[in-house]
Amino acid sequence: MTRHGKNCTAGAVYTYHEKKKDTASSGYGTQSVRLGKDAIKDFDCCCLSLQPCQDPVVTPDGYLYEKQAILEFLLHRKTEIAKKMKAYEKQKQAQKSSRQLESTSEQRQQVERFKTSENTIVSKPINPFTSGQKDGETSKSQSGSEPATSSSQSLPSFWIPSLTPEAKPTLLKKPSKAVLCPMSGRPIRMNELIAVRFTPLDPSLDRVALLNRQERYVCAVTRDVLGNSVPCAVLRPSGSVVTQECMEKLIRKDMVDPVTGDKLTDRDIIPLQRGGTGFSGSGVDLRAKEARPVMQA
Template sequence: MTNMTRHGKNCTAGAVYTYHEKRKDTAASGYGTQSMRLGKDAIKDFDCCCLSLQPCQDPVITEDGYIYEKEAILQYILHHKTEIAKKMKAYEKQKQALKSEGQLESKSEERQRAEKFKQRENNIVSKPINPFTSDDGTPKSSASSFTSEASAGESSSSSSLPSFWIPSLTPEAKPTLLKKPSKTVLCPMSGRPLKMSDLISVHFTPLDPSLDRVALLTRQDRYVCAVTKDTLGNSVPCAVLRPSGAVVTMECVEKLIRKDMTDPVTGDKLKEKDIIPFQRGGTGFAGSGVDLKAKEARPVMQA
């Protein structure tokens, strides 16, 4: 067996541009999109609120599996309901203004039609009209007709070309029309409709029941599965049972609970919608997801 020569890390004699060399050159050049996997310090813990990013004292969970502090999510819902009420009030005010404006326009149109009708009635005469004589029978002068035509031309030009230096003749911008706001409050994470009645209380099982809340939060491993007593963490898939609010691991759900579909804490019968999986992987600067990578787009050098 012949001994193979060992290549150095900076070997440039290879015929293949390896992935390691490409990443090294990309980092050194400062060009190209870079991606890196987020560390543990950048990941929100599974028992932290999606709004405050702090450990929950009175946790609730939505039907989509996003956990919130009860006080924080209720303040969020009340704030958005107040904003929706303000937008609806402004929309109704605009609607009334447009309605009154339409009524005024209809009245002005009726008035214009009446004026035109009166003019047509007054123009109807029994004797023929001589265009070269006035009403009393005297001939019209050319100068008067010229002045009348000039004044008519001036009036038409003044009406078609307004002066922008006179405030009363400057054009006015119409206000932006408001759209009818939706009365539905959306979940800040999933974007789906959210109601107070849809929130489900969550009851964690502490690892050491003798510890108070402050001492419990300082520990890295705080809670365990309500059935198997396995330690819960970001890397352990969990689920909440709707009747009792107990937190169990997905392994416990698949191996024990799905056999008879009974809540082990309360003894209630479970449906498929009563098992709510936890959404994991949320961060403070990204929404959520299992692809925990950060990307930075930078310019690329092309040949």
């Protein structure tokens, strides 16, 4: 279909292009857009600030953060958890005091019922011919008047402000003291963060000149250029960043850190979570969806 064919409105058929165009302009229906390369952060950018890291640290799951940004996040989350815990303790104390008041009021009611039952004890002899009639009359009167009182007590009056039912306060759940990673959702601690040391492509360049370049860092062993399309890994003892190809072909044979000479384990090799390119997802969903209301007939 040519460009002029898409804008043709004289056809008798409601084309797919016209339907898609009308759906986008109507405000109804779920919209789906494929993200480009500019919408995905680079592999050396912080997951919180989305800026190139100056003092990068990595979590055991492989997510890269700026040290200052992640520490501020941890402090903020701990402050929020402390506030929630304080509110929960306050609610707990209020519930405890209310239970004590209910128990004391119930004890008072029991005492009052006991007093009334003791006061109704009759010491005079009861006439068996008249006591039955009185009991029957009282039972009839009680049975006749009972539904009215029960119905009036059970049904509140919504039009009278004093009798309007009130909503009960929401009960707070006990908050978890663990701070979760904003990317993986797993518990994260400050002592688990690992300092990352990128190897610059040209050590003579300063930070500003290095950030202006598209190719900034290389592998610490093979000197291959790093990027979003190159799988990387961080070595825990030295914090060096190497390519996965170097890891599989060279380092895994001896399991020795080439920078510090320390022995490595599988736990010391952290795959670095990278962004994506415009062509492949690289573990990142490149399609954004916006759920909008559906037009119903």
